[in-house]
Amino acid sequence: MRTLVTGGAGYIGSHLLLELLGQGHDVVVVDDFSNGHPLALRRVQELAGKDSHLVEGDIADTALMRHALKGVDTVFHLAAYKSTSESLAHPQRYFRNNLGGMASLLQAMADVGCRRIVYSSSAAVYSPSASMPLAEGSDTRPQTPYGWTKLQGEAMLAWLAEQQGWSAVSLRYFNPVGAHPTGRIGENTTKPSNLVPRTLMALSGDLPALSIFGTDYDTPDGTALRDYIHVIDLARAHLAALRALKSPGHHVYNVGTGRSYSVREVVDACGRAAGRPVPVVEADRRAGDMPVCVADPRLFLDELGFRARFDLDDMVSSAWRWWQDNPGGYG
Numbered sequence: 001m002r003t004l005v006t007g008g009a010g011y012i013g014s015h016l017l018l019e020l021l022g023q024g025h026d027v028v029v030v031d032d033f034s035n036g037h038p039l040a041l042r043r044v045q046e047l048a049g050k051d052s053h054l055v056e057g058d059i060a061d062t063a064l065m066r067h068a069l070k071g072v073d074t075v076f077h078l079a080a081y082k083s084t085s086e087s088l089a090h091p092q093r094y095f096r097n098n099l100g101g102m103a104s105l106l107q108a109m110a111d112v113g114c115r116r117i118v119y120s121s122s123a124a125v126y127s128p129s130a131s132m133p134l135a136e137g138s139d140t141r142p143q144t145p146y147g148w149t150k151l152q153g154e155a156m157l158a159w160l161a162e163q164q165g166w167s168a169v170s171l172r173y174f175n176p177v178g179a180h181p182t183g184r185i186g187e188n189t190t191k192p193s194n195l196v197p198r199t200l201m202a203l204s205g206d207l208p209a210l211s212i213f214g215t216d217y218d219t220p221d222g223t224a225l226r227d228y229i230h231v232i233d234l235a236r237a238h239l240a241a242l243r244a245l246k247s248p249g250h251h252v253y254n255v256g257t258g259r260s261y262s263v264r265e266v267v268d269a270c271g272r273a274a275g276r277p278v279p280v281v282e283a284d285r286r287a288g289d290m291p292v293c294v295a296d297p298r299l300f301l302d303e304l305g306f307r308a309r310f311d312l313d314d315m316v317s318s319a320w321r322w323w324q325d326n327p328g329g330y331g
């Protein structure tokens with residue numbers, strides 16, 4: 001089966017590409033390298049022992065996408081901008097790339113008769129007042145332009161499924177962390193905003209200390225709780241999603257573990273991986289941060305048999321290896 005991965009040179013896309021090649025898929029990657037890196041593709045090739053076909057360019061280029069889609073049965077659509085804070089500062093960029101780009105991709109797919117798509121959505125679509133754990137039917141009310149574009153992307157797929165018989169899966173990722181255990185592929189970022197890479201920066205001296213925002217939440221240790229998923233489990237989730245594409249319709253699944261970890265637990269795990277304590281400073285809560293955000297992952301398990309395998313120590317030890325072996329990312 002020939003599949004196409006948009007954003008295949010990115011963090012999650014490179015791990016998905018490795019899984020797909022390992023399962024014998026013939027894969028086309030489309031990436032404009034706005035955030036991904038060509039070295040990620042070369043390293044996936046080394047790890048997999050086989051190559052993908054790269055089409056370098058923007059998903060908004062419909063003619064290019066029609067060319068890339070030749071013979072493609074299924075699209076994994078990951079290409080997007082992903083920073084919640086940047087989306088608040090520059091919402092138009094997010095509307096243009098995440099929605100405009102996706103609309104162009106859907107046009108190119110229709111033009112060539114490809115109607116099967118797995119889409120990267122996000123837990124950012126949920127309402128902050130929804131009760132925990134979050135199920136797929138929980139209220140949605142994105143708090144950022146980024147989250148809004150993800151929800152609108154789902155809405156486009158729901159229309160195409162209903163009106164034109166497309167098969168679509170929206171995967172609502174919780175917090176992807178970790179890297180390939182070899183340390184060869186990982187998240188290519190030098191200015192991370194997420195907890196695990198920032199903790200690793202504090203461990204490696206790139207930050208004087210990690211700021212823990214909020215130590216007085218109503219949680220067991222006073223810090224916020226989140227559902228983290230290993231990026232390799234997340235990549236595997238996309239292969240499980242292929243089974244849902246057998247029936248037309250728009251299928252929505254949470255991809256989390258259902259287990260939450262506190263900020264302090266994550267920080268301690270990073271310290272264990274590095275063999276030394278993390279320098280931390282305690283700071284006030286940040287506006288908009290929820291005390292708890294955790295998935296109810298049962299629908300994905302019950303319908304498609306997907307269960308995450310890796311625990312927090314696996315996540316942070318692989319991330320630490322990547323961070324040590326690749327200071328500055330792919331360069």
Ligand SMILES: NC(=O)c1ccc[n+]([C@@H]2O[C@H](COP(=O)([O-])OP(=O)(O)OC[C@H]3O[C@@H](n4cnc5c(N)ncnc54)[C@H](O)[C@@H]3O)[C@@H](O)[C@H]2O)c1
Nearest residue numbers: 007009010011012031032033034035036058059079080120
């Ligand atoms: N990483 C997370 O925490 C997280 C959480 C929830 C959802 N997601 C979603 O998962 C997807 C992948 O995220 P990631 O962490 O791998 O991000 P990433 O930035 O590492 O990867 C995205 C890739 O898409 C490419 N890209 C962006 N716009 C493009 C365009 N117009 N044309 C072609 N290529 C383009 C980038 O160069 C990059 O390689 C995104 O859709 C993101 O919104 C990520």
